[in-house]
Amino acid sequence: MLKRIKREGWRIAGVEMPESVSEHSLRAAQIGYVLAKMAGNADAHRVCSMLVFHDIGECRIGDLHKIAQRYVKADEERVVREQTEKLGEAGKEIFALWKEVEEQSTKEGIIAKDADFLEVAITAKEYMELGYPSAKDWIENVGGKLRTPSAKELFSILLNSSSSGWWKGLKKK
Numbered sequence: 001m002l003k004r005i006k007r008e009g010w011r012i013a014g015v016e017m018p019e020s021v022s023e024h025s026l027r028a029a030q031i032g033y034v035l036a037k038m039a040g041n042a043d044a045h046r047v048c049s050m051l052v053f054h055d056i057g058e059c060r061i062g063d064l065h066k067i068a069q070r071y072v073k074a075d076e077e078r079v080v081r082e083q084t085e086k087l088g089e090a091g092k093e094i095f096a097l098w099k100e101v102e103e104q105s106t107k108e109g110i111i112a113k114d115a116d117f118l119e120v121a122i123t124a125k126e127y128m129e130l131g132y133p134s135a136k137d138w139i140e141n142v143g144g145k146l147r148t149p150s151a152k153e154l155f156s157i158l159l160n161s162s163s164s165g166w167w168k169g170l171k172k173k
Contacts, residue, residue: 001059007123009065013134015127021055021063024119028054031122031154032115038150042107050097050112056083057098077102104147114151117142121155126163 002022010018029051036044055063057079064074080098084091100109101116124138139159146152 002055005058005063008063008068009138010123010127010132010135012065012067013124013127013132013137015132015135019123021058024123025052025055027122028112028116028119031118032112035111035115035118035148035150035154036108038153039107039111039148042111046097046108047111047115050101050108051115053094053098054101054112054116056080056094059083110147111151114146114148117145118151118154118158121158122163125158129163 002025003020005021007018007021007024029048032047032051033044036042036047057074057076060079060083061074061076064072077099080095084095084098087094100106101112102109104110104113121139121142124135124142127135128139143155146155
């Protein structure tokens with residue numbers, strides 16, 4: 001389901017075909033792994049696992065953007081609990097990983113949340129460069145939410161870079 005559910009907040013910025021929740025989760029997991037390695041004292045595999053599962057509740061409730069959340073309250077914890085309870089020990093672990101991100105109760109949970117925010121900022125930068133200037137709001141909002149030095153460092157780099165800069169100079173001459 002997460003492959004079919006789009007990140008609805010981007011529609012507010014005018015993006016007609018926004019990324020899916022699963023695309024967001026994959027890149028957030030990759031960013032989380034890197035952030036944990038940069039931190040040096042965190043379990044990168046745990047952070048990555050947290051991010052793989054951090055949006056699983058959206059399978060059942062969809063992606064409620066911040067404006068919708070102003071009016072609608074979803075019980076995501078109940079959703080995730082119901083999704084995982086029949087999976088035995090694996091389900092308990094998945095629920096605990098999800099909860100750790102929600103509560104940011106450990107260094108890994110904090111890193112995972114920073115990775116989630118950083119992925120949003122990176123996507124916003126890409127959308128801005130594709131002609132959606134309203135996406136800048138997402139970048140500005142993320143800047144004040146990051147807690148780890150490694151996430152703040154990558155965010156600073158993001159502000160002064162182009163999303164297409166990585167491939168320039170790599171073409172065969």
